């Protein structure tokens with residue numbers, strides 16, 4: 001990886017902090033009344049260099065490509081890893097998450113590909129979803145007819161289209177029925193999975209400052 005022409009690599013590795021930023025975009029229609037997503041988000045937010053954003057609070061009236069697209073694209077470009085966290089609603093994502101895809105990813109990959117989409121490619125990407133039903137409902141031929149992976153396929157296709165390495169999704173079942181202890185355990189597991197993911201992918205890479213600068 002090209003870091004800079006005039007300095008030896010070891011110097012730059014010392015000069016550039018190896019701490020990288022993980023951005024969790026949380027799409028819950030009403031986080032104040034959430035148990036599961038609120039608990040997961042609170043555990044994740046305690047990890048170093050992890051930021052959680054409540055997108056519903058930022059965009060209570062929806063998100064718009066021309067008004068909000070640039071701000072959200074920059075947010076992505078300034079991050080080293082992206083998590084989309086949300087409750088499953090009607091076998092799909094909450095409407096604001098779909099609106100975010102339409103506004104932000106359309107801008108980055110169809111309108112400003114050279115300066116934004118191309119720069120975003122390669123950013124590791126994870127989905128963290130909560131579901132009310134039991135795991136057994138989400139099997140082929142089960143009560144919900146499809147596996148969770150099948151229902152998440154549109155997001156996986158999006159990641160593929162945008163060149164974002166896809167991580168195994170974190171899925172919490174029976175999310176609205178868990179005891180306080182079970183919820184604590186799930187939040188602990190979520191934080192542990194995030195930590196492993198962060199440590200295992202780009203965490204030890206030195207970022208290319210020229211490329212990031214060009215994206216802004």
Ligand SMILES: Cc1cc2nc3c(=O)[nH]c(=O)nc-3n(C[C@H](O)[C@H](O)[C@H](O)COP(=O)(O)O)c2cc1C
Pocket residue numbers: 028033034035036037038086087088089090091092130131132133134175176
């Ligand atoms: C409008 C709506 C639709 C839902 N659809 C589904 C669904 O398709 N499958 C499912 O397993 N749970 C469904 N649920 C349950 C939620 O996924 C569950 O309540 C949520 O993940 C719990 O997380 P929270 O405590 O953060 O709100 C739905 C809930 C609502 C309000």
